[in-house]
Amino acid sequence: MKHNVRRIFAGLAIALSVYNINVYGQDAVQDSSQAPPKNWFILDHANDDVEGVSVEKAYNTILKNKKSKTVTVAVIDSGVDIDHEDLQGKIWINEDEIAGNGIDDDNNGYIDDRYGWNFIGGKEGNVEEDTYELTRIYNDLKAKYGDKEAKKVKKKNKEEYEYWLKVKKNFEADYEKAQQQYQFYSTFHKNLMRYNNLLQLYLDVDEVSMEDLRSVNTSDSIILAARNMVGIILQNVGDEADFEQLDEELAEAEEHFANQVNFAFNTEFNPRTIVGDDYNDPYEKGYGNSDVKGHDPSHGTHVSGIIAANRDNDLGIKGIAENVKIMVVRAVPDGDERDKDVANAIIYAVDNGAQIINMSFGKSYSPQKEAVDKAVKYAESKGVLLVHAAGNSSKDLDKSNNFPTRKFKDSKELATNWLEIGASAWDDDASFVGSFSNYGKESVDIFAPGVDIYSTTPDNTYSSFNGTSMAAPATTGVAALLMSYYPELSVDQIKDIITKSAVHFDELKVMKPGDESMVDFKSLSIYGGLLNAYEAVKLAESMTSK
Structure with missing residues (x-):
């Protein structure tokens, strides 16, 4: 049983409100009282009673006995375990490059890029953790303004100074919040098993129940603290x-917030020297290394499995796209990705033949957005589809940012090759939209499965993740499916098919992420619908039939 750690500890936070701790972070968590089938996201409402995207239905009906062409999908992410059993035969190979010979055989500017490229590595290794973009901006502006008074700021710098004050306020508030969350989870992790074991001995039972706790009658402060903590768990x-699994999940939560405190918000931490590039030049190319796995490719491997896991090997899961190759482009560390790396990752993918680029990452600040915009326009000019995760902050993207975006800086122009995707769950009820998912009537195109998604993880393992990071590759998979079976369609047509074939739910009221007020599902995205492979294939078939 997978516990919803933060739902459980929300109750404890109320009980321990003396600490004034908000335990709700930005990683994706969804309250799921009943787990769906592991492969629910590829199933069909009518046949399987879950709101999947009807992939199996598409293959078993319209696509049966049809021929397909191979589609190359670039996954810009944390890295991918290219040796995973369920991704064998699904990894893109640069046939013109000889691995390990130290020579740029194909003269594309990247040495030994046999399976893709790593833009956050160098000759001495790889970037693992990195700071948040907010921290980097804070550092840059602090060096310039520090504690300077407003009256001493030159008139030409007034606007930047006002921005500095805003950044300073946001950084200090977010850093304090991260410290509180780390303190909370580390304290709870330290005590949970100790308190449970203590109560087992005190009550002389193998497992503590609520009935056992009600029988506790003591003035001992330690026993009472144990009763209260374990009681919160059992109540929820x-x-x-x-408790052993809860202990593991607590350890993960503690590590997450420890990384925020020690690395993401650490103004003294700078891992960029590992890369060895000129970071002040956003248009520099050729840096990095050929290690496409990195230190922890969990996220990128999970994303890749959703798109392309082998459908014919009776292992693990079935990916959405049958005839696809994953080009691995590593640009996302444990922290915020950097604009320079994102821009170069997009350009690399386009230049090396990617037809779709999956981007399951995002951040709130983008100081070198011009470089990313230029790369997006380049992909647009080459007919490459970009699929981006909307983000997991429960925010309205019409009013906030999750970079990169389709909106070009200082322009009303929008990228036409872009899909922005929110996350949905398996039941068409009030909890249909992921509680963590960003949304936006003018910013998010459609929703796709992103709650309790079971996919590939490193070392031939499989796990369930939540996030718009999972919804984006579901959409990428369907786009690749369409390109594979209907290669004559343009990117504009593929995008049009995906958005117009989305399934609508008349009068469906859902909890709006962030405040849980009830709203129409259709009000949370541009097209008001859910990704559906079967309906998309039907529309593609009608558009291409002669």
Whole structure:
């Protein structure tokens, strides 16, 4: 049983409100009281009673006995385990490059890029953790303005000074919040098993139940603290709570916030020297290394499996696109990706033949957005589709940012080769939209499955993740499916088919992420619908039939 750690500890946070701790971070968590089938995201509403994207239905009906062409999909991410059992035969190979010979055989500017490229590595290794963009901007502006008074700022710098004050306020507030969350989770992790074991001994039971806790009658402060902590768990999960698994999940949460405190918000931390590039030049190329796995390719491997896991090997899962190759482009560390790396990753993917680029990452600040915009326009000029995750902050993107975006800086122009994707769950009820998902009537195109998605993880393992990071590759997979079976369609047509074939839910009221007020599902995105492969294939078939 997978516990919803933060739902459980929300109750504890109220009980421990003396700490004034907000335990809600920005990573994706969805309250799921009943787990769906592991492959629910490729299933069909009518046949399987879950709101998947009807991939199996498309293959078993319209696409049966049809021929397809190979489509290359670039996954810009944390890296991919290219040796995973369920991705064998699905990884793009640069046939013109000889791996490991130290020579740029194909003269594309990248040495030994046999499976893709890593823009956050160098000769001495790879970037693992990195700071948030907010931290980097804070550092740059602090060096310029520090504690300077407004009256001493030159008139030409007034606008930047006002921006500095805003950045300073946001950084200090977010850093303090991260410290509180780290303190909360580390304290709870330290005590959970100790308190549970203590109560087992005190009550002389193998497993503690709510009935056992009600029988506790003591003035001992330690026993009372243990009763209160374990009681919160049992109240939210029930007597079947798996404390060992909760301990593991707590360890993950503690590590997450420890990384925020020690790296993401650490103004003294700068791993960029590993890369060895001229960071002040956003248009520099050729830096990095050929290690496409990196230190922890969990996220990128999960994304890749959703798109392309082998459908014929009876292992693990079935990906959405049958005839696809994953080009691995590593640009996302544990922290915020950098604009320079994102721009170069897009250009590399386009130059080396990617037809679709999946971008399951995002951040709130983009100081070198011009470089990214230039890369997006380049992809647009070459007919390459960009699919971007809307983000996991429960925010309205019409009013906030999740970079990169289709909006070009200082322009009303929008990229026409862009899809922005929110995350949905399996039941068409009030919890249909992922509680973490960003949304936007003018910013998010459609929703796709992103709750409890089971896919590939490193070392031949499989895990369930939540996030718009999972919804984006579901959409990428369907786009690749369409390109594979209907290669005559243009990118504009593919995008049009995906958005127009999205399934609509008349009068469906859902909890709006962030405040849980009830709103129409259709009000949360531009096209008001859910990705559906079967309907998309039907539309593609009608558009291409002679």
